Amino acid sequence: MTTHRYFEDFEVGQRCSGEPRQLSADDPSDLGHFGPDALTALFEQSGGLLLDASWHYRAPIRAGSTLHFEQTVTRCRRTRGGENGVVTRHGVLVDEHGRTVREGSATVLVPARGEGPDPVGRAFCTPAWAEALAARLAGDDRFAAATETWDGTIGLRCGEDEVHLRVYCGAVIQAARRTPHGATFTLGASEPAWTELLTGPDGDFVRHAMTGLFDVRGSGYEYLRLTKVLALLVEHARELAAEGGAA
């Protein structure tokens, strides 16, 4: 990830791991290497102009621990003017037991090489992504059968991006940022959680939901009713992400 200099070089789901580093067992000041400034610097090594960063404490760091830093690209958007891109990365600092001790994200501005258009397959919960997803669902008889008697709107939220899939009697009839009556329920999660579900090794929606990373607003009953539909939707969203995002 350190060699990426242009917006087009980044893709949601790209991951990289830093070299493990063992903290001194007898020099407490060594812990300072993992203070907020040092952590921000870890992100900055990957290039770009830092626009925003956040860090969260998750567990104590102990002297003598061996830590390594893992980063995942979780959001890529071209700026309105088109000549730059904004890339968000999520990072975790993990100890030798696999435990996350610090967690955070950083957003950087990077120049774009070209003018786009950009792939939509990993632009989760954007209208363009939802349209591509709806096109896939239109070709799946399982989706049509499961929703044949359903009239409602599935809301999906990734970070701050939310999109609505208006479903009527077996088909998605509108995919948009907002639908007239709003969402029947909205399934939401952070950008890292969606990135892991849709590009990571484990694509089992129910398993991810059981770990508490997704929340539901609106009708919990209709959410439960559409359990199989959401599993299907995730299956298609993973395939869409794997396609490289061609619309």
Place this chain on the structure above:
Amino acid sequence: MIEAAYTDIGGTLSYVEQSGTGRPVLCLHTAGQSGVQWRHTTAALAALGYRVVVPDLPGHGRSEPAPGGPVTDLGDYAAWCETLIGALGLRRPFVVGCSIGGKIALDLAVRMGERLAGVVAMAAEAGPGHIGLAGLRRELEDVAAPSRADRTHLGTLAVVGRKVTAERAGLIATMHRREDPAVSTSDLLGWGTHDVRAGLARVRCPVHVVAGADDLWLDLAAVRATAAAVPGARCTILDGIGHYPMEELEDFAATLHGWLSGLGGTR
């Protein structure tokens, strides 16, 4: 050869399968399920020198309902098992159970102590399991429980371990749909409230606590703490296995035989 009988145990006409002669082993199923979960274990375990006893708990499988309706206190099932052990004349049996069966097995270890040869408690901790009780109580109203079959199917697949083939996982999930939701949900209320931690220090039989590393229902730290609280107990974490070791592991009978042999005391 499996012998089956309907016997009145604690006021419930209860279905119990038995196979083999030798050291008795009482095998307890998971929430909402039945003794059919041991179908691939019974014959092979009997051949290894055990009298294998597989009941359907009250309200499950081919057993009639519990006299008071669906059971929400796993201690009631433990008392029922103790009655069953007496009725069948099982002398110092082993008890092996999974999920609520694992919690019932721990309860029996506390209740019966040295009257048991030992306990293998799978997919269970001694304290209350992690689950939303308010949501479960709502689910007892059928109008609040949509897509039950899909949720049982996909919810089962989600907690089967990663080492299990898709075909085997699919079979497990399909079999698990054979449930009475009122009974399953009540069992899960039992899962979320049952607590025998206070009795662990005085357990007087060998105990082996077993959990799958991929089991999302469990906090492995709590499983280890359960084992640590029982004098001399062993703890095994199974890599790539989830919430149903007896259904997920190939040749589970041989694995269980190893664990039972490790418990020592026979009779």
